[in-house]
Amino acid sequence: MSKRLLASYLALTAGVLLALEIPLALIDARTQRQDLENAVQRDAFVVASLAEDRLQSGGASAGLNAVVLKYRRETGGRVVVVDRRGRSIADSQPSFPGERNFASRPEIAAALTGKTVSGLRFSRTLGHHLLYVAVPVASAGTVYGAVRITYPTSALDARVNRDRVTLLVVALLVLAWAAAVGLVLAHSISGPLRRVEETAVRVGAGDLAAVAPEDAGPPEVRRLAAELNRTTTKLAALIASQEQFVADASHQLRTPLAALRLRLENLESEVNPAAADDVEGARAEVERLTRLVDGLLTLARAQRHAPAPVDVDVGEVLAGRRDAWLAFAGERGVTLVADDAAGLSARATPERLEQVLDNLLNNALEVAPSGTTVTLRAGAARGRVEVRVRDAGPGMTAGERARAFDRFWRGAATPGDNGGFGLGLAIVRQLISADGGTVELESPPGGGLEAVLTLRAGAGPASGQPARGTASTV
Ligand SMILES: Nc1ncnc2c1ncn2[C@@H]1O[C@H](COP(=O)(O)OP(=O)(O)OP(=O)(O)O)[C@@H](O)[C@H]1O
Ligand SMILES: [Mg+2]
Numbered sequence: 001m002s003k004r005l006l007a008s009y010l011a012l013t014a015g016v017l018l019a020l021e022i023p024l025a026l027i028d029a030r031t032q033r034q035d036l037e038n039a040v041q042r043d044a045f046v047v048a049s050l051a052e053d054r055l056q057s058g059g060a061s062a063g064l065n066a067v068v069l070k071y072r073r074e075t076g077g078r079v080v081v082v083d084r085r086g087r088s089i090a091d092s093q094p095s096f097p098g099e100r101n102f103a104s105r106p107e108i109a110a111a112l113t114g115k116t117v118s119g120l121r122f123s124r125t126l127g128h129h130l131l132y133v134a135v136p137v138a139s140a141g142t143v144y145g146a147v148r149i150t151y152p153t154s155a156l157d158a159r160v161n162r163d164r165v166t167l168l169v170v171a172l173l174v175l176a177w178a179a180a181v182g183l184v185l186a187h188s189i190s191g192p193l194r195r196v197e198e199t200a201v202r203v204g205a206g207d208l209a210a211v212a213p214e215d216a217g218p219p220e221v222r223r224l225a226a227e228l229n230r231t232t233t234k235l236a237a238l239i240a241s242q243e244q245f246v247a248d249a250s251h252q253l254r255t256p257l258a259a260l261r262l263r264l265e266n267l268e269s270e271v272n273p274a275a276a277d278d279v280e281g282a283r284a285e286v287e288r289l290t291r292l293v294d295g296l297l298t299l300a301r302a303q304r305h306a307p308a309p310v311d312v313d314v315g316e317v318l319a320g321r322r323d324a325w326l327a328f329a330g331e332r333g334v335t336l337v338a339d340d341a342a343g344l345s346a347r348a349t350p351e352r353l354e355q356v357l358d359n360l361l362n363n364a365l366e367v368a369p370s371g372t373t374v375t376l377r378a379g380a381a382r383g384r385v386e387v388r389v390r391d392a393g394p395g396m397t398a399g400e401r402a403r404a405f406d407r408f409w410r411g412a413a414t415p416g417d418n419g420g421f422g423l424g425l426a427i428v429r430q431l432i433s434a435d436g437g438t439v440e441l442e443s444p445p446g447g448g449l450e451a452v453l454t455l456r457a458g459a460g461p462a463s464g465q466p467a468r469g470t471a472s473t474v
Contacts, residue, residue, distance in 0.1 A: 006186050025163070044135040081147050214229065302431050321357040329374065346457060362424060365391075401443070437455040
């Protein structure tokens with residue numbers, strides 16, 4: 001945009017300069033010529049008045065010769081004085097020795113008929129253009145001769161060219177000035193516009209706290225920034241109210257669900273064996289519903305105000321999760337291995353990190369075939385801490401991995417139906433992002449799936465140390 005604005009300023013300035021300077025140059029060339037002709041004409045009349053007596057009397061021409069030579073020296077012009085037959089009686093600079101008769105020169109022939117003539121013509125004798133003025137030497141209506149003064153046009157051309165160079169320099173200076181002013185103006189428009197665009201990009205990427213500057217640039221850009229900020233504020237309020245609604249609804253549903261489960265438990269002991277299966281099924285559905293509500297509540301809370309991350313001992317969290325899932329892994333015949341990452345410190349919220357690892361371990365142990373190993377590894381590099389959860393299950397295709405973090409998306413890979421809702425990985429991403437971290441799913445060589453969590457390293461004593469790989473197994 002800056003380039004276009006600058007180009008338009010320059011084009012406009014160049015147009016104005018051309019419209020002004022071309023006529024100016026033409027007028028200047030004409031005026032220069034006119035001025036020279038007028039001045040030369042005056043001189044020719046002065047010489048004619050000096051030559052008048054000499055031509056009338058036919059006396060000596062020595063005085064006249066001295067005058068024309070002096071004129072030649074002082075002005076560079078050639079003066080020729082001829083009698084009524086066109087024969088030279090004084091010549092300041094003969095083109096060749098013995099040049100006497102000028103009657104064939106058109107301007108002298110015209111002057112001998114009593115006319116004053118001036119103009120430009122090409123001199124075949126000299127081989128260049130001449131500016132000439134020829135005036136008659138006349139008294140009481142009788143022409144006694146003529147005076148002609150000529151100048152090579154090179155002097156006139158030099159003067160006209162000098163003026164043109166001056167005009168060109170002025171034009172270049174004006175263009176440079178227009179470019180400088182144009183740059184400042186273009187920057188004052190495009191700078192604020194770029195900041196509004198950056199804000200729009202941040203808002204588009206989900207940063208609803210981004211604010212466009214409303215006090216910079218022209219009024220149109222300020223209005224645009226204000227409108228974007230108003231839209232962002234409305235959007236943030238709308239999303240907040242939706243999140244609040246989900247959080248409130250989930251929270252409100254928990255109490256009746258807990259009561260329902262309690263009643264079903266009481267009912268179980270009282271119903272006859274035929275109805276026991278139905279009651280058991282109803283209880284399982286209530287369990288499922290409770291998990292869904294808990295998941296939704298976790299998601300809603302993760303999006304809302306979150307406690308600030310602290311330095312967390314990753315080794316401790318990993319060991320805790322391994323111990324918590326050992327029994328479940330044992331039931332499924334899967335070996336659960338955890339790195340000894342004692343002292344490895346990351347910036348996180350302990351409960352969130354535990355929940356994230358629980359969801360990943362839940363998935364991994366669901367899909368891991370019996371007899372395989374699920375590993376929990378941790379390490380640090382370049383100010384980041386990485387935690388990896390790997391299983392030897394069926395893995396996921398690139399397309400599935402791209403969709404896996406969508407809410408309520410479930411793939412075909414989960415062996416048996418674990419009764420999930422497709423919320424586990426969505427919660428993982430939400431919680432890890434709230435702590436300033438990221439999560440990726442990778443397909444490791446050898447099959448299976450590896451979930452990679454990346455967190456900022458904490459200031460704990462052992463952050464940056466590579467993890468030591470001792471294993472705990474069932
Ligand atoms: N380790 C894994 N190996 C293969 N597929 C996986 C793995 N983890 C997740 N998936 C696939 O990703 C889908 C989404 O996982 P997610 O944890 O979000 O939901 P879920 O486990 O199906 O249900 P929920 O976690 O809500 O109980 C799963 O249905 C499964 O198909
Ligand atoms: Mg899951």
